Amino acid sequence: MATIKEIAKFAGVSPSTVSIVLGGKSEERKIPATTQKKIFSAASQLGYRPNVAARRLRARPDTPIVIEVFWATDFRAPMMVRFMRGLQKAILESDQLCEIVIHPYDNDKLCDALQLPGVCNAAIICNASQTDMEFLEKTNFTMPVVLYNRRSAKYCTVNVDDIKMGQAAAAKFAALGCKHAAILTSPAVFSGMDARISGFTAEAQAHGMTVLTLTNSNSMQGGYETGLLFSNLIPKPDCLFCLSDYLAIGVLRAFQEIDIQVPEAIKLISIGNGDRELEEFARVKLSVIHLPMENMAVECFQLALDLLDNRVSPPHSVKLDTPFVARER
The missing domain is CATH 3.40.50.2300 (Response regulator)
Structure with missing residues (x-):
């Protein structure tokens, strides 16, 4: 992080002038606009924050x-x-x-x-x-x-605990007797997403389950597009772990169109990162691993x-x- 002296050297002015400008007293001390601009530019380039x-x-x-x-x-x-x-x-x-x-x-x-x-x-x-x-x-x-x-x-x-979130979903499916799991995720934007997947996969495999991972955009549209593929999957998944509520909502729309019943034909759990009402008023109420965002x-x-x-x-x-x-x- 840059200091007042470093900004002054970079801008070619005195440290006192930098202090006046960054302190918001430019007009009071009649500092020229060109000098102010030079100092703010130097501060930005050097990463200074007051x-x-x-x-x-x-x-x-x-x-x-x-x-x-x-x-x-x-x-x-x-x-x-x-x-x-x-x-x-x-x-x-x-x-x-x-x-x-x-x-x-x-x-x-x-x-x-x-x-x-x-x-x-x-x-x-x-x-x-x-x-x-x-x-x-x-x-x-x-x-x-x-x-x-x-x-x-x-x-x-x-x-x-991202790994624990994935493990919890897999353990719930295992307790329900599921044998063929699917994961629906999106391209990872932080390491926690991969951790949730690895936690789920390890726990599911420890219970003798097969695991299929599918990827699409993190949106209802992405969930819908992937959900339409489920009628052709072999072996047919009997449980699905969605990495977001938005993916899950899209999947539910697709399952309705291709007549896959939730939870009768397939169990579904999502990462509960959406609004509670979105989860509760979906076509089928979403069971979630709740992310306590509030x-x-x-x-x-x-x-x-x-x-x-x-x-x-x-x-x-x-x-x-x-x-x-x-x-x-």
Whole structure:
């Protein structure tokens, strides 16, 4: 992370001028617009972010803290509703004045988003890809950072046991006497997806089940397209593990069209990353391994506050349970 002196050297100005501009006092001190632009450009290129956590200590007690939430713009964008629901709950139940700033970013491009000038007290980074994680692990920030559903030896994290999620689904199928399992997934965007698949596969095979893995886009359309193939599969799967609710909803539509009955002909469990009402009001109620997104958001918020108040030090991890929710008839 760049310092004031490094920015000054890069921009060819004095450290005091950099401090004035980044401190928001350019107009008051009559700093030329060209100089301001040069300094902001240097700060962006060098990856500078202001230490507003320190400023908070000097601010009035009724000044709200600002938490920036970074969320990927891919298929996980609709899931942000659940995360924000949890943040809202945490803020309303706390005695802390807080403002949330949403910062969308493209998958694998988190570095670009984090190098933009911004003013916040802490950051919650969600959906980081492997490329994004490599960037984070080699970058030092002056503000507290919390990672959602990722593991790190450097940052505070809130996560779940991805392998256990897959194992739990396979164990449920085995208990129901299933013999031929199928997995419906999408191209992996983080290592946890592969972990869920490996956990399911190992547990299913330990129970003597065959396992077929199918891949399509993480969408209802992708689930629908794959579901239509099931009438021609040999051996015919008697259970299906979907890596998302969206895939499962699409599959249910396809199964209705080709007359495959759930759960009579095939059992179905999905990773419960969609809205609860989506699961409960589907054509067939979805049984899920529940991803506690709202509770994870609450823990992310609390960790951010704890870091700001020096109650915890990174790395610190909070792991939440992922219960099985049975809804099949």
